[in-house]
Amino acid sequence: MSDGAVPIDRRMLEALVCPLTHAPLSYDADRQELVSKAAHLAYPIRGGIPIMLESEARALE
Template identity: 65%
Template sequence: MSETPAAFDRRMLEALVCPVTHATLEYDAGAQELVSKGAKLAFPIRNGIPVMLVDEARPLDD
């Protein structure tokens, strides 16, 4: 049996902000990440839960 990942609830975007800049985030459904353009970081979403730790974020290319 294959498991599908838990879906991210887009309503969470209204409450979540970047932990570095405190700016709003953009949802990248394809990569399952929340993107902070100001901090140039992409925070992963695992099992439908955003991981808002800077140490877990992926640096964005310029």
Template identity: 65%
Template sequence: MTDELEQQDGPQRLDRKVLEALVCPVTRGVLSYDATAQELISKAAGLAFPIRNGIPVMLVDEARRIEE
């Protein structure tokens, strides 16, 4: 018997509990979730942290700088 993974169209959704538990590693502030870009945004730090394969990568070296 084999398990088949369901494929989803479009970006993956991040679990709300995970989002509520995560904070910016720089400011310890709130993050917002951009489902389209698959990123967690820290407006205070000006950084966007990527989500890869459904896993948030909370490393400053991996973050993208954002401008406001």
């Protein structure tokens, strides 16, 4: 786990889906992001809280 990372509850991760596509998300512990392969976006996790806003997401290549 990277410096300053807060552990994420696995049950919470299983319940979350991409707000745009409703597809499952994968957890990237190193980058502290939830990745939507369907939407090609990575949503940040700040202080253990997923920020599920398209405007805050990082576009994936």
